[in-house]
Amino acid sequence: MVSASTVVSVEEEKPGSFIVFMLKSTKPRTFSTHYHWYSSIIRTLSPISNHSKSSELLYTYERVAYGFSARLTPSQASQLRNVPGVISVLPDHVHQLQTTRAPQFSGLTDSSGLWPHSDYGADIIVGVVDTGIWPERASFSGEGLSPRPDSWLSKCQVGPDFPATSCNNKIIGARVFESSLSPRDTDGHGTHVASIAAGSIVENANLFGYAEGEARGTAVKAKIAVYKVCLGSGCSDSDILAAIDQAVIDGVDVVSLSIGVSARPYYEDPIAIGAFGAVEYGVNVVCAAGNDGPNAYTARNIAPWMFTVGASTIDREFPAVVTLGDGRTFTGTSLYSGVPPSPNPVSVVYGGDANSLYCRSGQLDALKVIGKIVFCEPGNGTSVVDKGVAVLGVGGYGIIIPNPQSTGFELVANADMIPTAVVTVADGDIIREYVRSSQFPTAKIEFKGTVIGTSPSAPRVAAFSSRGPNYLTPEILKPDVIAPGVNILAAWIDTKGPSQTSTDYRRTEFNIMSGTSMACPHVSGLVAMIQKLYPLWDPGAIKSALMTTAVTVDNSGRSLIDLSTGQTSMPYYHGSGHVDSTKAADPGLVYDTGISDYVDFLCTIGYDSQKIALFLRDGPPVNCSNRNLGNPGSLNIPSFSVVFNNNLRTVKYKRMVKNVGSIKNPVYNVAVTIPSNVLVTVSPTSLVFSETNNILSYEVTFTSVTPIDSVFGSLVWSDGTHAVRSPIAVIWQGVTLQSEI
Template identity: 45%
Template sequence: MKPKHVAQLIAILMLVFCYSYVAAEHQKKTYIVHMDKSLMPLPFSNHLKWYETTMKSVSMANNILYTYDTVIHGFSTRLTVEEVKLLKQQHGILSVHEEKIYELHTTRSPEFVGLERNNMVLPEFSSGGNDVIVGVVDTGIWPGTKSLDDTGLGPIPRRWKGTCETGKGFSKSSCNRKLIGARYFFKRYEASLNGSIEQNGESKSPLDDAGHGTHTATTAVGSPVTNASLFGYARGIARGMAPKARLAVYKACWLTDCFETDILAALEKVITDGVDVLSVSLGGSLAGYDQDSVALVTFVAVSQGIFVAFSAGNEGPTPKNIKNVAPWITTVGAGTVDRDFPAYVTLGNGKTFKGISLFTGNPLPNSFMPLVFAGNVSNNTGSSGCYPGSLPPGSVAGKIVMCEVNAYSGAQKGMVVKAAGGVGMILANPVYSLKEVEVDLHFLPTASVDKKAHDVIKSYIASDHNPKAKITFGGTKLGVQPSPLVPKFSSRGPNPITPKILKPDILAPGVTILAGWTGKRSPTQLKDDPRRVEFNIESGTSMACPHISGLAALVKAAHPKWSPAAIRSAFMTTAYYTHKNGKEILDVATGKPATPFEQGAGYVDPVSALDPGLVYDASTIDYLNFLCALNYSSTTIKIYSGGEFACIKGKKYRVEDLNYPSFAVPLPKASNGSSGQTIVKYTRTLTNVGTPETYRVVVSSKTVAVKIKVEPEVLKFVKKNEKKVYTVTFTATSLPSGSISYGRLVWTGGKYTVSSPIAFSWE
């Protein structure tokens, strides 16, 4: 054969080989390989070498993607079907399975509350409330965020009377067809300063210097943003609950204070500008309604058809600390979603604990490092909180430091540890909680762990002469169960102002929520943090409130004639309070089933709320009758009614008759000489907003101390908007002071289930 023919043959063979190789690569899929760590042969010094050798035995291409050696042990790789068969025969293999493809989400809450699965069949949810206007009273807005994109939105509704105020960092062009209004209210705040707002380093404009306002606003109505994340965590599509709704922002809170004077000025403009939904994630007053100006202004707002949602507060788990309890507003508590950011602590003795973390830098080496308890090296003997100045310079050089949770943020503790030479931190909670739900964006490798881990790690440090640990990270994990839960920070009842009105009303996603952020402040909100982000992860009832506000915009779009009370009722009577497996939602603070004092009616289910069957409606007159029942003065009633209503002398007004979708029943405690029995009656009216049905009542109770009787037991509706009245009689035995229990009153008819929580408390 001539040399040129040999060269041609070699070229052909090379092409065939390359083609075959490429074809084989296309046939490969990604697999997760679990290995039995205990079966690693003795010649191997580490697992990576073992994994590589195992792969070489089945494939020419040693294409290991990732190795795992914390919770699971093994690796991920690309293999053909034939290679998989060979691999399964290798020593130490536990399992080989093809990877699952997950659809990524960021706030996670649209899918978690059920919106995504219904977009194709519910056009009113898909449109997102095109002409509904949501007003947000908060710290302003960051106009540069992609969450305010107005692509696809039509002209601004003609009924809109608001404006786009300008100032430092904020021009007329900052507003668009999405952000249709922006105002700022500063007079009281500026008066509290020694100089001007600008001298305080803040923007005298609607510009958000704090981040809180942008986060809440975009949670409610943010436009979809693809590939959003916080340094890679929670990556996916970020969107608000009502992505097509319009936004109007009212900056009444600043970096250090929210003054009632400024808030009231903002609320006034909310009413006159023409918003449909108002979202306020601020702490409220515990004063009576005659001393609460915010309650008064929101009463006016609701009277004019504006749905008003307030956050419940973050002062749990202590009872009776709930804020914003006026019955005309919707009070929102926080619940978790099924997403987590796992981090793992492995001790030198082999024990591993799962925690959580948002850490974005270079991880620690996958090897053990010296471990120390902060209380053993602190300047202040026994202080374990890692507060600023507590660790001497160089005292923890090259070590992982265990710090205990206290009032200082985790990120701030991390800075303290880093300044003292530490290379990692275990942030341990010394107080029991069902699940660690608080997550921080850290400066150095950190894992936050619960009390169980806290106790074991602390004991290990004390008993081992050379304690060591390592910290590894698991990224973003979806499908975490049980979920939802009630986080311990969410404020609880009983209602300290009006015990016969149950608060909170409902739960919504409020833990590790990703939403828009300001370019003026770091994601940790610490001055020494130079980082800037477009999205941030935050937790609190502040995050839960705008979920309900955005969802209210969707329901408002579908039912424009529904009153604020009807919308709230739809949310409450369709909320769920058990998981799919039938088990009750748990309270993180106790590990026990959550009562209505923690969760209200339950966790919001907006798709069911669109068609609730029946609603508990209420008008301005109903709320005024409620104020009469509280024996407020004629002056107070006049202020609330504008002089157009007065309590009728001699008429019996009862708080028990306010048409609320839930029942709070305070009862007298047991005492010597009493009969030990109390009888109270509550009256309610149901309005048919669905297909006419015949409804039957079912009641349940967790206590034998209260008997519940409903009259009538059957309600037959034959037309839309028809109303039916029923009475509930509670016959209760006295129990010791502080006792609580709960039950349910449920009307069922056709496809509808109309559920109301009942909360008992013995004062």
């Protein structure tokens, strides 16, 4: 008889994927390669009788991490932790993807600035770690581009649907790191983000007539290296780490990672560990902040050496105007492209009165819906498009759907298959009241196509964009910046409709999508061009240039707005602000954060030599006794995040800046703007550079005056030409964070 406890034990012993980090220097000389060493280690593990298949070595990591991943049982993983040379054994986790005019909105023009000065990022290589690519799209044409660099040795991994001709002078490499047979993208996400980062120029790009115009990637002449790590089930740590490792070996200049990594300490995060190694090799790792806004503490990819990007709007809308029977009008959004709706009002029914509050398939009463517009409540596990399909399936005419409370004033457009208007929460409340209180409610929906202008103002912070404070180290402000990520037009695949529903048989070369996934490659492209412009700059300097020149006002001259509330945004939402490519090309000063600074940071947050060995990978153990910054916030980054509590009322941060401007002896003066709840003093108040001394330091002291929940401000160094701006965020621990300033 088998006891219950035995059954549980057997279940727990199911094999899974684990990542094993090794100390390189401990490899016995009897093994010619690390692969043979790792293989011999897993062959010595105790077999599990219930699983006759031996443990399987999946990947070896050589550059950004040292070690391997393998199929192991939990007990085998425990055995490994006692093997000499093993630093850490971590279970593999699976993560999800974070799902035109945008380059121009970021300040890119052909006549001046970063595009012409960097030659559009020519020959810089952007490694896109995602779902693969659809190579036949015009966005990936290699026509007119220089050949792949002689130093580029990475292969184009061919497959049954991915011939060698899939690679060209734009796509110079393609590899697979999961169970797919080829780098072909069957999801669409990877194709979309790759074309945003570095797509070629395509005339007359559009989605069913929407957003029509010239499509360009951010770094038009940059080259793309594809690393496919994701399928429909998600993206695993072991695959992502292997892709970053290979990308650095291949020689990419930038890694673009639109994948939301789950929350965990840095030393338990293989992606943070791999990104650290990439930065050490001079490769910036640009990451999506995640789509879990507007809640606080939701930002992902928050290690300080990662470049974390939130999402914002651009000055382009796709209005769907709702006119009620009483004459009131409300502007929503949609990408509906079917038969134009009637100009005359039609009857409206509330979804709950038609047997389905959320307009779920199979629940709606056809007799009450046929020929009518249905007001559907948001959420309940059903997307906007699926609600429309459900209404269409029972003869409905169209739908009106408000945003859920959390997304407030945000208007994200979908490729709807029925006349649809997604409206704000406030407008939805009014329309719902009309529909439910009127005896014979009617409405009509009009589609205005593509509208570009200053109303509403832009950029605004997307409600879905994940926010700080940084849940691990609140003294490190995250996200770092925001970039266009709402309603972005980019290349698409041939095997999936633009609405991404199984009943959508439409096919199009471009699609419009929203997410921090779309914001991330915008910044990846900007990083590529700054790398081209300043080839000797380290990742920290490039990141600094984009952070200190980011803007915190919209195109109406007012402070950035948060779309979840309609109120003024704050640094926990937008970081340093919205990227500005023109200013970033000439930042004046940079905070040139390097690997040694990050090691000091790890010491300061209490990591011992064994944990730090995960990041540095080899060499003598780090002695933290003389590497303590005093406070994690003294890491030399271009932002200030201050945490007060009952025992800490004064905080001092140190910073060091490097003059990279054309004038070698400028004088920079400081200006601080912050509410009177905090006293901020800077010493010195002037930085006098010279040709022989282009690196200077300063100290900032923050003193709590009147504790509240949070306050925000800025510190700006100016020489009359450059304004080197750093955001300041201050919170008092133990006090609830408010959603507005």
